Amino acid sequence: MSAVLKDGGKYEPAYRPTVLNDVVASDHLDWLESEAIHIMREVVAETKNPALLFSGGKDSIVMLRLAEKAFRPDGFPFPLLHIDTEHNFAEVIAFRNLRAAELGERLIVRSVQDSINAGRVVLRRADESRNVHQTVTLLDAIKEFEFDALFGGARRDEEKARAKERILSHRDEFGQWDPKNQRPELWDLYNARVHKGEHIRAFPISNWTELDVWQYIARENLQVPGIYFAHERLVVERNGLLAPITEITPPRAGEKPVTRTVRFRTVGDITCTCPVLSTAADISAILTETAVSRITERGATRMDDQTSDASMELRKKEGYF
Amino acid sequence: MSTQLITADTLRFTTAGSVDDGKSTLIGRLLYDTKSILEDQLSSIEKTTTRRGGKFDNGVDLSLFTDGLAAEREQGITIDVAYRYFTTIKRRFIIADTPGHEQYTRNMVTGASTADLSIILVDASKGLQTQSRRHAVIASLLGIPHVVLAVNKMDLVDYSEDVFESIRAEFVAFCKQLHFAELDFIPLSALEGDMIVERGDKLGWYRGKTLLALLETSSATERTERVKGEFRFPVQLVGRTKMGRDGGYRGYLGRIESGHITVGDSVKVLPSGIEARVQDIVLLNDSLRTAAAPQSVTLVLDRQIDISRGDMIVHVGKEPRVTNQITANLSWLSAQPLATNRQYLIKHTTQSVRAIFEGIDYRLNVNTLEREAGVTTFKLNDIGRVRLKTLRPLMVDSYDVTRETGSFILIDEVTNETVAGGMILGEAANG
Incomplete structure (x- = not known):
């Protein structure tokens, strides 16, 4: 009951149980896929104006594939939305644009820089991380387009605040999440109803793990930005993490940049996303690495979660992704 | 390695x-x-x-x-x-x-x-x-x-x-x-x-x-495997693009909640009762010959029928009960007690319709299993048996046979809160 990954070989599931001795094959990826498609269709049916958050990262790449499975041959019944800190990796942004164009779907980009220029976001220091400030731009975009539902690629295995979030998560008119007052979510019967000005965050891949995401990317043969694969990069060691050295993130006083072979497990704002040491150069090697990793995805890569035990919970309450 | x-x-x-x-x-x-x-x-x-x-x-x-x-x-x-x-x-x-x-x-x-x-x-x-x-x-x-x-x-x-x-x-x-x-x-x-x-x-x-x-x-x-039950396909959405053999038919988007379906099968659309055959089962670029619960697919039938969200496609002769009166075990989940003189919205499969309470049969004392009659409301955490009447008919199975078509939630339309979960009982309970 397992799939074997051979060195350098393509990922091939060695076990697919069949039911009714027919062509009805099913493994856990099929189950997860089907659940996600069902959720997407329910939200589209029950809301007036949804959008799908697409950053060019691996989880949102999976989300686009699921949207294709849910709605093709029709076009997507929602636009794609990206909140760009303008501190993102150029390669990921290029990938984002390319993917949206390939799919022929509308991509809306709203920029944290514009929010800064408009005085909606005030930085304490010019070089501080813009990660947390995305919330302002995001909520402004929701208001601008009157979105009543946003699809996100968050997973419950990522973080403990996410572990307690519903698949359909209600946000009040200030975009806030109230963890103490969530709607009970029974069976697969989702309640997407909102009052004017409120919205729903829908997380169709809530039940997926990091490994599921990579297995699905392998099975569906999906393209991902190159920085997910091993490459040489200038980094410094900081607080036990490897911080990438870029124009936006120069070394601090006393730090000595070194070149390391690394890859990114998660892709986000440059100022808070760290690569890990890795030689995994293809999907097969990433699968192997993910399967045996002893560090969680966010633990290995995110500076924003290191501030306190409750960083994510606090950000989420304020309307973060 | x-x-x-x-x-x-x-x-x-x-x-x-x-x-x-x-x-x-x-x-x-x-x-x-x-x-x-x-x-x-x-x-x-x-x-x-x-x-x-x-x-x-x-x-x-x-x-x-x-x-x-x-x-x-x-x-x-x-x-x-x-x-x-x-x-x-x-x-x-x-x-x-x-x-x-x-x-x-x-x-x-x-x-x-x-x-x-x-x-x-x-x-x-x-x-x-x-x-x-x-x-x-x-x-x-x-x-x-x-x-x-x-x-x-x-x-x-x-x-x-x-x-x-x-x-x-x-x-x-x-x-x-x-x-x-x-x-x-x-x-x-x-x-x-x-x-x-x-x-x-x-x-x-x-x-x-x-x-x-x-x-x-x-x-x-x-x-709990869903593939063994009768075929139940609540329609979630209707596709806009015409598809099928002559490019002349709409696709019906949904998830197979129980059972399985094969191309060529005779199906009935509920509640209209119109019959057709399955022409294609589509998942993105694949045409499937057979699909089973819990797969999400798009079904194409061999004739033009007026179908919308909330309708259910089933096998001819293996039909669920079509009824606007149900008896169910209800679990009240809201701090706001049940008001039997109010209407609630019932969400069952992909249908959302208004429902009124015809009566509370009893509240179950979950410590003694005693059935307490003469109850006029349910408060938070109460469980008991109720009778509901819906504005439009529902296509139901009893919960102990098929969870997916035997379960529902109640929504308070004023607060939009999910206030109750229900498990539909078989026809015998209606007596």
Whole structure:
């Protein structure tokens, strides 16, 4: 009951149980896929104006594939939305644009820089991380387009605040999440109803793990930005993490940049996303690495979660992704 | 080098019990001993253990792993259902960890609604509690096929077989009035790690499986397998692009909630009753010959029919009940009590219609299983049998036959809150 990954070989599931001795094959990826498609269709049916958050990262790449499975041959019944800190990796942004164009779907980009220029976001220091400030731009975009539902690629295995979030998560008119007052979510019967000005965050891949995401990317043969694969990069060691050295993130006083072979497990704002040491150069090697990793995805890569035990919970309450 | 990647089936289970029963420690132990707690999580728990002056072997308080939100720590309670994931070489697991405070019923019903198995935790030194009975009743009503009574804190009663046996006998007697396909009992100590993943050396008299072994081998997933039922396809959406053989037909988007379908099958569309044949089963670029629950697909029929969201496609001759009157077990989930003179919105499969209460048959006393008649309202955590009338007909099966077409939620249209969950009873209950 397992799939074997051979060195350098393509990922091939060695076990697919069949039911009714027919062509009805099913493994856990099929189950997860089907659940996600069902959720997407329910939200589209029950809301007036949804959008799908697409950053060019691996989880949102999976989300686009699921949207294709849910709605093709029709076009997507929602636009794609990206909140760009303008501190993102150029390669990921290029990938984002390319993917949206390939799919022929509308991509809306709203920029944290514009929010800064408009005085909606005030930085304490010019070089501080813009990660947390995305919330302002995001909520402004929701208001601008009157979105009543946003699809996100968050997973419950990522973080403990996410572990307690519903698949359909209600946000009040200030975009806030109230963890103490969530709607009970029974069976697969989702309640997407909102009052004017409120919205729903829908997380169709809530039940997926990091490994599921990579297995699905392998099975569906999906393209991902190159920085997910091993490459040489200038980094410094900081607080036990490897911080990438870029124009936006120069070394601090006393730090000595070194070149390391690394890859990114998660892709986000440059100022808070760290690569890990890795030689995994293809999907097969990433699968192997993910399967045996002893560090969680966010633990290995995110500076924003290191501030306190409750960083994510606090950000989420304020309307973060 | 080769790595084994698990693609085995998934068992979804709930853990019911209060913090005092050692539930957090049990889950922490299960995850720790299956090596599902990763290094950075462990070091974070170590730091917290030290900061709070706690102690445990290896300097780690395992109960802290399930320690949730800051809001919960402030109040010393667990607020809500938390979902956790782990995998062994045999199986994948999703835990719905449900808290045991005053909103326990609401949370347990939420967790139990998608579960194959429920672990009910009892403190050996305290014996069966009101709460343990309540958990058993809810598990039974929600149709969970496999229940495991985990008698924890055996270390506090000197690992006594007599204590274990008397709790077991009492629970068996109580469960005579309930319906579980499988019922198991395990003595264990989450704190010491006995009989969770490792057997330990203190419970030599117990010959059964460890908790993990039970979870890995439970056949509950077969009982909840949806492919065996009659074909039920509630339509979620209708595609805009014409497809099918002559490019002249619309696709019907939905998920097969139970059963299976093959191209060429004769189907009936409910509630209209119009018949057609299945021309194609589409999933993106694939045309499937057969599809089964729980697959999400697009169905194309061989004739033009007016179908919309909320309609249901089924096999001819294997039809659900089409009715606007249902009798159901209802679990009230809202702090706002039921007002029988108000209309509520019922969401059943992909239909949302208004419903009115025709009557409350009784409220179930979940401690004594007594049926309390003459009740005029349900408050938070109340469970009982009700009769509802809907504005439009629903296509229903009884919950014990097909969960997906036998369940519904009630929504308060003023607050948009989900106020109740319901399990539809068979026609016999209508008498």
